[in-house]
Amino acid sequence: MKLLKAVHHIAIICSDYDKSKHFYTDILGFEIEREVYRSERDSYKLDLSLNGQYIIELFSFPSPPKRPSRPESTGLRHIAFQVDDIEPAIAQLRKKGIVTEAVRVDEFTGKKFTFFADPDDLPIELYEI
Template identity: 80%
Template sequence: MQFLKSVHHIAIICSDYKKSKHFYTQILGFEIDREVYREARDSYKLDLSLNGQYCIELFSFPEPPKRTSRPEACGLRHIAFQVEDIEAAITYFKFKGIILEDVRIDEFTGKKFTFFADPDDLPIELYQI
């Protein structure tokens, strides 16, 4: 029997809360559902939605340990977002100061994709649908 229905959210711990909040809301366009400061943990929790769907929990913690994310380390490899027009998306992100990799073609689907990084160097993929 299949119990899983869909992905509920992705949790991300950031090193600079204000910088990451700006990136995910002002550059990627996520909407803030809720923002709370948890005094006992000296930590923020920001709930973010995309097109009305809850997607990301953004956390801050004092002095979080670094995580090796490249090259090909174990763990979460990247998060990916669908776009209808990858060239338009690239133009937008470049205008916002984001450095993107060259566009590649998925060898199995023939679809275009590219990568860039969030403020903590978490790989983010844009995948043209």
């Protein structure tokens, strides 16, 4: 029996809850599953899904530390989302004011990919399937 079955979720701590909530819902299109304010922690927890699959927990905490460097700091390097066709996905992001890096090609798979950043400069990759 395998120990692990799938990725359950990705947890992200943001510095500006309203800005990050807007980014992940209105720009990237995640759906809100649940939003909770935890007064004892002065923290919001926002559960987000994509195509009916729970994927991201977005947290706010008072004065979280900054990310040490981008993107090669220890820990999570980036999150990646698959798209069918990268060019229309990039065009859609640009219409919403999101700047992406130049499209690159994966040297092992031959697939196209690009990066952009969330409001806290967390690197996000789009990877063409």
